Amino acid sequence: MPIHAKDPRERAAGSLRSMRNCCNKSDFYTLRVPYATDATPKSAIDSQVFGISPSTDAHAPQVMVVTSPDLAVLGRMRSPALLSCIPHFNELPSMSYVITAAAPASLAIVGTDARFPLHRIYCIGRNYADHAKEMGAAVERSQPMFFMKPADAVVTDGADVPYPSATQELHHEVEMVVALAHGGHDIPVERALDCVFGYGVGLDLTRRDLQAAAKAKGHPWDMAKAFDHSAPVSALRPVAAIGHPAHARLTLDVNGERRQQADISDMIFGVAEIIHELSKLWTLVPGDLIFAGTPAGVAALLRGDRFRAELAGMAACEGRIV
């Protein structure tokens, strides 16, 4: 579906929308972007064709770069990697934003220098019975409880985690993390795992005192859950390398002492069910990340604490509260 619009920025935005809308229908797409170097005259860029169309050959996904009049193949990549092309649009001389657009947050991937560009972070609450019990909440199979964190709340590559403002009770919640390569709306349970790019482990850091106050007043959880640096995450392990683990030991050590441990098979809603349920409420897209819930043992972190979260045999996330 080639897109022709007057303004290159509109063409870029339109193509990105198209790419997201159709990413759940096929694995691979051809993305054509106007490509510019310092030597490219602006008039040449404006005249270039810009469009996106499903790749005709699923085994040869391509990013096409139009350098008028020649077509050049910039690289071969799967659709999630195409999203990482977004920064290129910001670099085009024909683009004009009134402020500098932020680069997308991203995660490392074990085995490659390419990164996973983040779209949204969804979190499920009360997904282990023992944790729901320790929080005094009922275990409900009927309706999962979701909340979100901003994508730029991630702390990656073992960076220090600043102790957040406005809390006296920062809590750790170790969780399996699920990264989506494909999305969609109303995704059936039996097709949900096909959306997964890979798995990791992270901490759903929580201002527990603010959460308790919000719960008491029936207020939203954003101040308790969605603060800056509230989501340390490991490098991802692709499904291609580890498959879809049904069992895996999930642990958190703080200063060398075990704080939380469980097996992911104890989750009330499994990964496929979480994706299915989320897709009833939001249209999921490549780049979405899901925190799959925490087991019992949540407790306070203090400045100077060192933590190590692990999904045995798959991922580890180490860091320090400063």
Ligand code: MN
């Ligand atoms: Mn959590």
